[in-house]
Amino acid sequence: MAPLLMILAAQLLIASGNLLVKLLETNAPVFQLVLYRQLFATLLVLPFVWRLQGNLKLSPFYKVHLSRALLIGLGNAIFMLAVLHLPLATVTAVIYTSPLLLLLLSAFFLHERIGYRRTVAGIIGFTGILLISQPTEFNLYIGLAFFGAMTSATNSLILKAYSTHEHPFSTLFWSNAFAMVFLIPATWYEGADFNLPVAQVGLTLGVFYIGMTYLIIHAYRRADASQMAPVEYTGLIFAALFGWWFLDEPLSIVVCIGIGLVLFSSILPSYSELKAKWKSRQR
Template identity: 35%
Template sequence: MSAHHLAILLLVLGNFAASVSDIAVKLLDGDVPTFQYVFIRQLFSLLLIWPLWHRQPKKERALISWKLQLLRAHLILMGSGCMVIAITHLPLATANAVFYAAPLLMLPLSVMLLKETPSLGKILASLFGFVGVLVVLRPSEFHWAALFALGTAMTLALFNITARRLPKEQTVVTTLYWTSLLSLPMSAILCAIYWQPISNTSLLLILASAGLILSYNGLAVAAYKRAPAGNIAIAENSGLVFVTLFGVVWFSEVPDWLTLVGILMIVVPLIPWRSLRFRPAAKGA
């Protein structure tokens, strides 16, 4: 198997894991307070990451740009909280379609925060994708939980944008470790305020969600190290396919044709069309 095909397979597996994590959250059905879920997930993630972080040389374990790391840690808290509410109250396909607006939101954010100048093509593609979000949400049938789905998309976009400011010498494991650790104080306070006893089943679902999200992060890093991002990013769209199918099978959430059209409008601008162009094989190949 070539490195390119292996990278796509890893990314598809990662999106499968993330989709199953969404099922775990959906099965909680709001029985666990949002901040309690976030705290337990972040604590478990930290425990899973710690051995990998500790094996690194001391220099690579250091906290660099702590203010930026603190900001990104709290973006995780806000995004995770919004995600739980959105998935609990919206169909899986609808919630995830709005989550996929994050890359589209990165365009205006990159202009405002990084002073980047996007091409006209990117601007038009992003506008097309935003119209797709409106089609999915349908203002005439607007559900309040959609605001939390948009909140997740915004925090994801900010999280990705701020990643460009991280020191290049800092490893992925170290980044994940410090963002998890720095998110604990605030999440612990909020968790204590809203704490309530939870069942063993709910605890297992939270732990499963945390492990699956970490699996996605690890598989995504492994994939993008093996192939250029533009050549394999299309595999990220497999996540929408998985959650749509899971929604139909597990929760009888059959999307109507308008929702499917909106999802398609959101996904199309995210496809790296240039990398999909046919390239003739070299002579002698």
């Protein structure tokens, strides 16, 4: 499968998973849902890790995985809560502030240079997100979605710093496995009875999560990140269309303009490189 199609398929899985969450009742137990998602994802990736290592020896970076596990558990629960109470396009747009936040965090903690083009792209992308979410007044769930984006950006920052130290499947397994340390007591404290639809959605999300991760890893191994980044934002289009088609959520001109700005902002940082590659292929 071509790398671009892999990223498109991954974004379709993400949007489909969010749609399944949205179809649950708004009072669905979110920690129970995240527990099932991470548990099933851990069990699904276990055979790959076993084949890779031949054992389940504790990762030497267990402290890093514990930190990521806390962010995974808390961030996903907050995100699920936002999905249950916000339009799909809105919550997806707010979550897409995560790459913008990662730019700022990388500049501050990893001393990476942002550059003029990325700065302009960040401003345009944020403007698009404001047009989609249209926060005319404070909304608790938009705030929760933004907090979820912040935890995702922090998680990505940690992963970025340690990505070359360990195989992706090992990182995926241990971070999800350690998440159980936080999710089991959180689910117990939540006090909800066993919910079969939540368990079924959790299992499906676990399968989607592994599939999405596999597709993204292999896509980035076959193509440059500059080519892939714009396609990752197609998830926003899928979210808007799914919300409009399945949930009767409005799809106004303002929202469409906002989506266009977000997509444009994803292309802008890599425009020169993409243009050069396009010209070289035309020769």
